[in-house]
Amino acid sequence: MKVILKKDIVTLGDAGEVVEVKNGYANNYLIPQGIALRATEGALRALDTERKQQAKKIEQQRIAAREIADRLQQLSLKVSAKAGESGKLFGTVTSGDIAEALKNEGVSVDRRKISLEAPIKALGNYEVGVKLFMDVSATLKVTVEAEG
Known part of the structure; x- marks a missing residue:
């Protein structure tokens, strides 16, 4: 049957x-x-x-995921965090912080789709992977700056 x-x-x-x-x-x-x-x-x-x-x-x-990926490829995101004199952060920048900064830029991405190997602990420029759909992913340029 x-x-x-x-x-x-x-x-x-x-x-x-x-x-x-x-x-x-x-x-x-x-x-x-x-x-x-x-x-x-x-x-x-x-x-x-x-x-x-x-x-x-x-x-x-x-x-829709490809459109967001194109927008993320062109975007250069700046995240502010408290840092010491040597450029080391007092905390960390996590995928949640990056998702919040993206939301402020008008792009809504779930924090679980942002892949950080480890939380960011120092000032500088980083490339972060974002998996938007099964076969659609993008690389986001993130700059971590000191507050004030």
Whole structure:
């Protein structure tokens, strides 16, 4: 019997796949547990429509991410922090601080998408990676300056 998986199953496949299973397995376990549906013509058409909508949505998100990436590539961000005479910061500049500075520039990026290997502890110029989407990332130039 052919069924459409609603959830990922390690031994069968991923959600949305059409797989062939034995009748008893489908009727006694997969379908009653809500893990799969029978692969009828209507269900297959609905699955196809859903996949097309999902692909369209992903493409729109990718386009938006590319626009933000282009803007980040051109942006030179300045972050102010308290520092001593030697140029060492009294605290650190974290991805949260960078996200806040980006928000002030009009670009909204989640702090978890900003990849810092370690918090910034000294004044200077840095390049920070930002992963915006599955295959879209950008490099942001950050300058850490002393306050006042």
